[in-house]
Amino acid sequence: MAEDKNVFIHHVFFWLAEPDNEQHKKHLIDGLKKLSRVTTIKRFHIGQPAGTSRDVIDASYTISWCLFFSTAADQDSYQTDPIHLRFIDECKHVWKRVQVYDSVDVR
Numbered sequence: 001m002a003e004d005k006n007v008f009i010h011h012v013f014f015w016l017a018e019p020d021n022e023q024h025k026k027h028l029i030d031g032l033k034k035l036s037r038v039t040t041i042k043r044f045h046i047g048q049p050a051g052t053s054r055d056v057i058d059a060s061y062t063i064s065w066c067l068f069f070s071t072a073a074d075q076d077s078y079q080t081d082p083i084h085l086r087f088i089d090e091c092k093h094v095w096k097r098v099q100v101y102d103s104v105d106v107r
Contacts (some may be wrong), residue, residue: 007042008069008104010078013061015097024094025062031091032065038081040074041067061099072104 016024029046036044045066049059069075078084 006070006105008072008075009102010067010069010075011101011103012065012067013099013101014063014065014095015060015099016062016094017096018094019062021094028063028091028094031087032063035065035083035087038078038083040069040077040081042070042074043068062095075102 014028016028018024032044032046045064047064047066049061052059067075067078069078
């Protein structure tokens with residue numbers, strides 16, 4: 001598998017206020033699918049904990065949203081895109097915590 005080079009990765013983890021509420025989970029996932037329409041997103045992945053269990057694994061989140069951008073500027077543009085702002089407004093009521101990890105290539 002080829003490695004993506006020179007990308008900006010924006011990985012977001014969501015903890016739902018009611019993690020067992022399937023309607024809230026579906027609402028968040030549907031919102032993320034709509035959010036994927038932002039044109040600066042190169043690739044995305046919507047995930048959930050894999051069910052693995054080791055001391056180094058944090059599986060306490062409900063949903064993860066991993067985005068690949070061509071540049072940091074593209075990610076900056078995403079942050080102010082109306083689709084992103086609408087997503088926050090429409091979905092923020094279902095989560096209690098959001099944690100973001102951004103990374104760039106080691107040079």
